[in-house]
Amino acid sequence: MFTRSEDFRTFIRLYPVVTAIVCIQVLLWLLFLLPLPEMTFFFASIVGYNGGVANGEWWRLITPIFLHANFAHILFNSVSIILFAPALERMLGKARFLSAYLATGIIANLATFFVIEDLSYTHVGASGAIFGLFGIYLYIVVFRKDLIDSSNSQLIITILAIGIVMTFINTNINIIAHIFGAVGGALIAPLFLKRPGR
Template sequence: MANKKPYVTYVLIAIQVVLFLAMQVMGGSESALTLILFGAKFNPLIAAGEYWRLITPIFLHIGWMHLLINTITLYYLGSMVEEIIGRWKYLAIYLASGIMGNLFSYQFSDNVSAGASTALFGLFAVFLALRNLYPSNRYIQNLGSQYMMLIGMNLVFGFLGSGIDIWGHIGGIVGGFLITMTLMKGEGHDDRKTQRIGSLAVYLIIAIFILLNQGTVNAIMP
């Protein structure tokens, strides 16, 4: 797969850039009303049944710097993950991570939010799962250790900083880890059916619990 172009990553980048430009034209990407119009995470509307808002925030960004940082990260990190695990598994993990990140944000944060970082943290978590699945692969073990440190540093900065949806990041990590454990077989001849089904079940249980609990819906329409 080393010679294949990361086409899924290119498409993901193109989508978020096009949507960002559209938001700029329609009122600005830093306008709460414009963000909500384009599908940002907004708790009252999700509680009212607009569950598609758990997906659309993955592709929306708030300001040029937010877009730039996440696009650069997606290009390098996404290309690496796409090459290692394949296009469709990569896409599934990216979307599932973003959804879980937005579910956590829905549950624990009232703020209007958007950004690819929920999915990007899921891609970080891919290497934690691969580290567990391929214990004899030194390359994967080294990558896993590096990304474990990177995740820890980013979470610390997230807790200390302001304007960062830390719960979205944590949810992305949880989602990315669980779906990677679901999709990847790992080493050996055992196909890990029980563990893979269990990982998927945990993902679904968390998602259903949050939706039934209806998150925190105290946000006020801006």
């Protein structure tokens, strides 16, 4: 389920949404490496920023999902998406997978806004949406055993547990986004999964 054996062209054909997500975030990261004032201004206008959201800049609930702080950040999140998102894209279909990915990312960013009341707080990263995908997997493990085998269920539980532990150990982590992303994914999972027997 999570073993990737496809070549590059086959991966793009089978998982176009996952490919597009990774390409968008890599392209944005490369653009913001350019030492241009315009790029600095553009980044500042779309980064997750509680003060901006409070002033009606609603797009800041979406755009941070595709932004990353440094190479290690984008590498880790991109590898996580490439490894764990394709199975959900195949399971849900392109439109529902994209909707679920964006929805969990937005839930994570809304929680960041409402729970972290500091209006100067800024954040970037796909982690909230990635934890949202694991929240969907967690729902599948608990309530939809017809969609996943026991070995992959154990893998999901293990990775999610490690991810939660690392959330509290590492510094500069948006803990609220991780937790609410996972909870949000589990809560919205029934809206995107096909009913048993269909």
